Amino acid sequence: xxxxxxxxxxxxxxxxxxxxxxxxxxxxxxxxxxxxxxxxxxxxxxxxxxxxxxxxxxxxxxxxxxxxxxxxxxxxxxxxxxxxxxxxxxxxxxxxxxxxxxxxxxxxxxxxxxxxxxxxxxxxxxxxxxxxxxxxxxxxxxxxxxxxxxxxxxxxxxxxxxxxxxxxxxxxxxxxxxxxxxxxxxxxxxxxxxxxxxxxxxxxxxxxxxxxxxxxxxxxxxxxxxxxxxxxxxxxxxxxxxxxxxxxxxxxxxxxxxxxxxxxxxxxxxxxxxxxxxxxxxxxxxxxxxxxxxxxxxxxxxxxxxxxxxxxxxxxxxxxxxxxxxxxxxxxxxxxxxxxxxxxxxxxxxxxxxxxxxxxxxxxxxxxxxxxxxxxxxxxxxxxxxxxxxxxxxxxxxxxxxxxxxx
Amino acid sequence: xxxxxxxxxxxxxxxxxxxxxxxxxxxxxxxxxxxxxxxxxxxxxxxxxxxxxxxxxxxxxxxxxxxxxxxxxxxxxxxxxxxxxxxxxxxxxxxxxxxxxxxxxxxxxxxxxxxxxxxxxxxxxxxxxxxxxxxxxxxxxxxxxxxxxxxxxxxxxxxxxxxxxxxxxxxxxxxxxxxxxxxxxxxxxxxxxxxxxxxxxxxxxxxxxxxxxxxxxxxxxxxxxxxxxxxxxxxxxxxxxxxxxxxxxxxxxxxxxxxxxxxxxxxxxxxxxxxxxxxxxxxxxxxxxxxxxxxxxxxxxxxxxxxxxxxxxxxxxxxxxxxxxxxxxxxxxxxxxxxxxxxxxxxxxxxxxxxxxxxxxxxxxxxxxxxxxxxxxxxxxxxxxxxxxxxxxxxxxxxxxxx
Numbered sequence: 001x002x003x004x005x006x007x008x009x010x011x012x013x014x015x016x017x018x019x020x021x022x023x024x025x026x027x028x029x030x031x032x033x034x035x036x037x038x039x040x041x042x043x044x045x046x047x048x049x050x051x052x053x054x055x056x057x058x059x060x061x062x063x064x065x066x067x068x069x070x071x072x073x074x075x076x077x078x079x080x081x082x083x084x085x086x087x088x089x090x091x092x093x094x095x096x097x098x099x100x101x102x103x104x105x106x107x108x109x110x111x112x113x114x115x116x117x118x119x120x121x122x123x124x125x126x127x128x129x130x131x132x133x134x135x136x137x138x139x140x141x142x143x144x145x146x147x148x149x150x151x152x153x154x155x156x157x158x159x160x161x162x163x164x165x166x167x168x169x170x171x172x173x174x175x176x177x178x179x180x181x182x183x184x185x186x187x188x189x190x191x192x193x194x195x196x197x198x199x200x201x202x203x204x205x206x207x208x209x210x211x212x213x214x215x216x217x218x219x220x221x222x223x224x225x226x227x228x229x230x231x232x233x234x235x236x237x238x239x240x241x242x243x244x245x246x247x248x249x250x251x252x253x254x255x256x257x258x259x260x261x262x263x264x265x266x267x268x269x270x271x272x273x274x275x276x277x278x279x280x281x282x283x284x285x286x287x288x289x290x291x292x293x294x295x296x297x298x299x300x301x302x303x304x305x306x307x308x309x310x311x312x313x314x315x316x317x318x319x320x321x322x323x324x325x326x327x328x329x330x331x332x333x334x335x336x337x338x339x340x341x342x343x344x345x346x347x348x349x350x351x352x353x354x355x356x357x358x359x360x361x362x363x364x365x366x367x368x369x370x371x372x373x374x375x376x377x378x379x380x381x382x383x384x385x386x387x388x389x390x391x392x393x394x395x396x397x398x399x400x401x402x403x404x405x406x407x
Numbered sequence: 408x409x410x411x412x413x414x415x416x417x418x419x420x421x422x423x424x425x426x427x428x429x430x431x432x433x434x435x436x437x438x439x440x441x442x443x444x445x446x447x448x449x450x451x452x453x454x455x456x457x458x459x460x461x462x463x464x465x466x467x468x469x470x471x472x473x474x475x476x477x478x479x480x481x482x483x484x485x486x487x488x489x490x491x492x493x494x495x496x497x498x499x500x501x502x503x504x505x506x507x508x509x510x511x512x513x514x515x516x517x518x519x520x521x522x523x524x525x526x527x528x529x530x531x532x533x534x535x536x537x538x539x540x541x542x543x544x545x546x547x548x549x550x551x552x553x554x555x556x557x558x559x560x561x562x563x564x565x566x567x568x569x570x571x572x573x574x575x576x577x578x579x580x581x582x583x584x585x586x587x588x589x590x591x592x593x594x595x596x597x598x599x600x601x602x603x604x605x606x607x608x609x610x611x612x613x614x615x616x617x618x619x620x621x622x623x624x625x626x627x628x629x630x631x632x633x634x635x636x637x638x639x640x641x642x643x644x645x646x647x648x649x650x651x652x653x654x655x656x657x658x659x660x661x662x663x664x665x666x667x668x669x670x671x672x673x674x675x676x677x678x679x680x681x682x683x684x685x686x687x688x689x690x691x692x693x694x695x696x697x698x699x700x701x702x703x704x705x706x707x708x709x710x711x712x713x714x715x716x717x718x719x720x721x722x723x724x725x726x727x728x729x730x731x732x733x734x735x736x737x738x739x740x741x742x743x744x745x746x747x748x749x750x751x752x753x754x755x756x757x758x759x760x761x762x763x764x765x766x767x768x769x770x771x772x773x774x775x776x777x778x779x780x781x782x783x784x785x786x787x788x789x790x791x792x793x794x795x796x797x798x799x800x801x802x803x804x805x806x807x808x809x810x
Contacts, residue, residue, distance in 0.1 A: 039443035041741040041750070083738030100745070102738040201445075343486020343505045346448050350503070350746045355446070 030368070031222050032213050033199040033359050034206045037352065043106035043202030045099040046356035047113065048364050050195045052093045053163035054227045060178050060186075062138075062170015065090040066131055067183045067191065072097070073126040075116045084109035092164045093227070093293050094364060098353050103203050107212045110200075114216035117196075122187055124180045131175060138172040149247045149302070149398045152239040156396050157251050157298065159231030164293075194223040199360035201352045222364070224294060236314070237396040245284060246310040246399025250317040252299040252390040260297065261374045262386035264290045265341045267299050269383075270320035274303060274313070282306050283313075292365055299390070307399050314395050324387035328380030338378060345373050434615050436596040439764045440606045441754060443747055449506040449602030450747035451609075452755040453516040454497035456597065460589035462577060462629020465538050465570015467590055468493035469578055471500070472534035473523040478502070481515045489515065490748075493568035495689035496759040498590070503748045506603040513612035520596070520617045522587045535579060541569035549799045552641035553649035553698050559636060560795035561653050562691045571631050581625070588620035599755040601747040640802075646706035647799035648713050651687075651696035652792040654785065659693065660733070660773035661781035662686050665720075665789075666695050667732040668782065672720050673712070677701070680709055690760045695789055703801045710798070721786045726779045733774045740771060 051064050068088050079086050084101035086109075097117070101109040141147045151167055158165035169175075198217055200209045232253070241247075254263060271288035274280065285304040291297050301320070305313045329337065349355050349372060358372050436453070459466045471491035478489045478500070487504025500519045502512045545555045545567055558565060570578075578586065593616040600609045654662055663686045670684035680701040687694040697716065701709040712719075744750040757766035 037443075037445035039441070040445050040745065042745045083735055083742070085742065100742060102741045105738065339508075340484055340486045343508070345486070346446060346505055347486060347488065347503070349446060350448060350748065352445075352745055 031193075031197050031220070031363070032210060032217050033197070033363055034204065034209045035199070035201045035355065035359065036204055036206050036209075037202055040202045040352050041103075042100055042352060043103055043200065043204055044352035044356040045101075045106065045110050045113070045201075046199045046353065046360040047097040047099070047117065048094045048197045048199075048360045049097070049117070049191055050094045050197075050222070050224055050364060051190045052091065052095065053166060053168055054093070054225065055190050056163065056170075056186075058163075058166070059174065060170075060182060061166050061174040062134070063175075063178050063183060063186050064095055064190070065169040066127065066134055066175055066178055067122070067187050068095045068097070069130040069134065070127040070183060071120065071122050071187060071191070072113065072116050073130055074120070074123050075112050078112055079109060082109050082112075086113065090168045092168050094361075096357060096360070098357060100353050106200075106202070106204070107208075110212060111216075114213070117191055118193055118216060122180075122184050127180045127183050131178065134169070135172045135176050138169065138175065142172065145241060145243055145247060145398060148239070148241055149249055149396065152237060152398055153249050153251060153300075153394075153396050156233040156237040156394050157230065157253065159233075162228060162230055164227065164230070192223075193217050194220055197222060197360050197363045199356040199363065201356040201359070224364075224366075227294070232394055237394075238402065239396065239398045240401050241398045243399055244307075245304050246307040246397055246402070247302060247304050248310050248313050248317065249300065249302045249396040249398070250314065250321075250393040251396075252321065252393045253296060254299065254390060255296045256294075258296065258389065259382055259386045260290065260292060262378060262382040263297075263299050264345070265338070265375070265378060266321065266324055266383060266386050267301065268341055268344065269324060269337060270301060270317075273320040273323070274301065274316050282309055292361070294365060307402060310397050310399065310402060314397070317395075318393060321387055321390065321393070324383055325390075326384070328384045331380065334380040334383070338375070341378075342375050345375050349373065434593050434618070435610070436593070436598045436613055436616060437764070438606065438609055438613065439597070439599045439754060439758070440604060440609050441599070441601045441750060442604070443601055443750070444603045446747075447506045447603045448503060448747055449509055449512065449600055449604045450501065450503040450751040451509075451512055451516055452499060452501045452599045452601075452751040453519070454499045454597050454599075454755055454759050455520075455591055456497045456595050456759055457590045457592075459566070459570065459574075460586060460625055460629075461627075462574060462631055463570075463581070463586055463589075463625065464566040464574040464631040465542075465568065466574070466578060466586050467498040468541075468568045468570065469534055469538060470519075470523065470583075470587065470590075471498065472537050473530060474519050476530075478515055478519060481518075482512070485511060487512060487515075488748075491519075494756070494759070495562075495565050495568075495691060496756070496761075499752075499755065499759075501748060501751060503602075509604055509608055510612050513609070516598075517613070517616065520591060522584045522620060531579065535575055538569045538575060539572075542567060542572070545569070546636065546639040547641060549641045549643035549645075549647040549700070550698065552636065552639065553647050553797050553799060554696070556636045556797040557649050557651040557694075557696050557698075557795050558687075559633065560797075561651055561687075561694050562689075565689065565691050566631055566633060571633055574629075574631055577629060584620050585624040588622045589625055591617075592619040592622075593617075597755070597758060599751045599758070601751040601754070641799055643799045643801050645681075645700045645801050646703055646709065647797075648699045648701065648706075648710055649697065649795075649797040650713055650716075651694050651795045652717075652789040653692055653694045654788050654792065655692040657693060657785045657788050658773070658777075658781060659686075659688060660770055661777045661785045662688075662693060662695060663736050663774065664729055664732045664777045665782050665785045667736055668724060668728060669695070669697065669716060669720050671728075671732065672723065673697075673699070673716060677709060677712060679705060688760065706800075717786055717790050721783065721790075724779055724782055724786070729777060729779050729782050733777050737771060737774050740774075 082105040087098040089096045155165045267288040275286040276283045287302045289300045475491050482489045485504045485508045490501045492499045504512050545551045666684045666686045673682040683698045685696045744753045754767050758764050
């Protein structure tokens with residue numbers, strides 16, 4: 001079987017591009033990616049199982065996350081004894097298991113994880129404990145404005161009936177109602193190697209890493225299910241919330257063919273235009289994100305501002321992004337901005353588990369090279385085209401009731 | 408003060424590339440490069456191994472407060488990050504960013520070796536206020552207070568990084584160039600670089616350092632006086648018990664393993680309490696410190712358990728437990744140092760306390776050879792030492808204020 005070749009290559013401009021370039025005819029079947037890093041002190045393993053709300057009956061919202069936490073709980077003590085760290089993160093379209101372990105323990109820890117995920121039956125006591133824990137966590141989070149905004153935003157961007165329009169981890173009510181037998185059935189049906197991608201990063205021998213994973217990850221195409229088309233809100237969403245500030249969120253959806261790296265740079269540049277500064281003292285907080293899902297993704301900008309200024313800041317958000325759709329930046333200005341963006345992107349990958357996560361995510365979305373970063377070939381024109389290709393954003397306000405005069 | 412439960416060392420890393428300080432010019436720092444080609448980034452850690460001038464405790468940290476905003480702004484231009492830490496051994500600045508920006512990042516660090524241009528009044532006041540806040544916070548809450556109290560008993564010369572109120576008053580009116588002249592000299596500077604860089608490139612980036620300011624201009628009769636901790640009442644909702652023992656001659660790896668075994672043992676026995684056992688290690692010496700927070704009703708029993716902790720551990724220690732504890736410490740070291748920034752921090756901290764530039768690697772290797780006998784020797788040394796102790800009682804709501 002041909003192995004992916006992970007390499008650091010130089011492009012024509014002399015800049016670095018890191019990619020896991022697949023070689024050979026077996027590339028299409030690849031679901032295991034290995035990035036040997038001799039100087040890195042630990043091994044990070046990311047297992048992404050392509051299971052999420054789209055696989056859940058609406059009445060069992062959150063069963064994916066409950067299943068994921070329940071199935072690994074019995075192995076927690078063993079992970080601890082190996083000095084391994086395991087995190088579980090539910091995303092809209094997948095569950096990510098992040099394992100970090102010392103070089104002498106990673107193989108055993110990974111075996112434990114894979115057996116837990118794909119072979120062990122779920123332990124009913126673990127389900128009961130995890131269900132209670134998740135219900136407690138979600139109940140506590142219900143009062144968080146950040147969580148409330150995310151709920152409203154997801155509903156506005158995808159539609160209330162769309163599986164991605166509801167919280168990826170479910171609600172306290174829906175999780176409380178999930179039965180042990182339902183978790184067992186859900187696991188058997190959905191947690192399979194065919195729906196999974198694994199990325200290994202660290203001081204490993206590639207062949208040995210592949211051998212370690214081979215019993216758990218039989219060769220075969222990645223099985224990916226489609227999700228129904230979104231039904232976004234056709235007007236601004238105004239969600240009332242008992243607070244003294246207003247959260248303003250603007251979300252631009254983009255398609256599968258979009259220039260994601262240019263959109264990432266665009267998000268950072270736009271954020272600079274609306275973040276706190278000498279002329280923007282009323283911006284209490286600001287955030288930019290670009291997230292990718294199968295079929296596309298979202299560029300999100302969020303501000304926290306005084307309620308009376310919310311409407312004007314929504315306009316500012318639109319302009320902060322739209323402003324880059326006109327004339328391309330001059331080469332000098334662009335290079336200055338790119339210099340900063342390049343550093344920020346690299347800093348996002350300074351943990352080995354972040355690199356493993358980026359590779360696995362990229363592979364899950366069909367990138368056969370599992371590219372880590374692709375900023376070196378960015379140009380002013382790519383930036384402009386990325387901004388110009390966006391549809392109008394979906395605006396969500398979360399805060400005290402806004403008077404018509406206040407906008 | 409290095410806390411080994413938090414700051415842990417290095418893998419079986421390939422030998423570092425090092426360059427001794429050039430002589431006789433000594434205008435360039437000692438450099439250690441640990442190559443990590445995984446990502447085109449570099450973490451640079453620059454330390455100035457120096458204490459604060461007598462009577463000017465907190466001076467090194469004040470300079471960091473004065474400089475940090477400017478350093479952060481410079482690093483942000485290339486998407487990098489800056490950190491400033493005042494430890495017991497050294498004044499430390501770190502920066503991380505793209506490896507292609509090595510010269511620029513090194514320039515940021517070199518700029519921290521110059522006296523801040525006569526700081527404007529507002530920035531000076533802001534920085535002194537930040538130091539005052541740090542001094543207050545050390546006495547405000549029980550966890551910090553217990554550690555500060557134990558440290559002051561075991562290492563009275565090791566003053567808080569934020570200094571003292573008296574020193575702050577002197578610093579406000581002092582000529583900063585005179586103060587800096589007592590702290591900085593090129594031969595006190597060391598650089599650790601971790602990332603996708605070569606020794607030659609790092610050498611070029613640090614080929615010259617600013618000259619030292621003249622020393623000896625500060626008034627020689629100043630002294631630092633630390634207000635007694637006993638006068639403070641830190642906030643506590645549980646009873647806080649602290650015990651610590653100096654162990655300067657203990658083998659460091661064996662002391663770390665003993666600390667881990669003691670932590671494991673106490674956590675098994677004190678399931679309703681929070682137990683931390685730490686290995687403190689600076690150029691001033693070593694100690695094992697035990698900090699326990701316990702519900703009020705369990706305080707008498709907890710104090711008895713802590714009082715007999717060393718003896719109890721001595722009866723139960725065995726080779727298998729020692730090997731497991733040593734392996735756990737080693738794995739934590741690897742986990743902690745998994746970013747270039749932290750690897751640089753780790754290598755630098757081991758070197759700054761005087762162990763040489765391969766001190767971290769030697770410590771990591773030594774962990775693999777610690778035996779039951781080594782741990783017993785450490786326990787004997789601790790048992791023979793005088794214990795520093797502190798107790799913070801939980802604050803109670805007066806009956807008339809209870810609902």
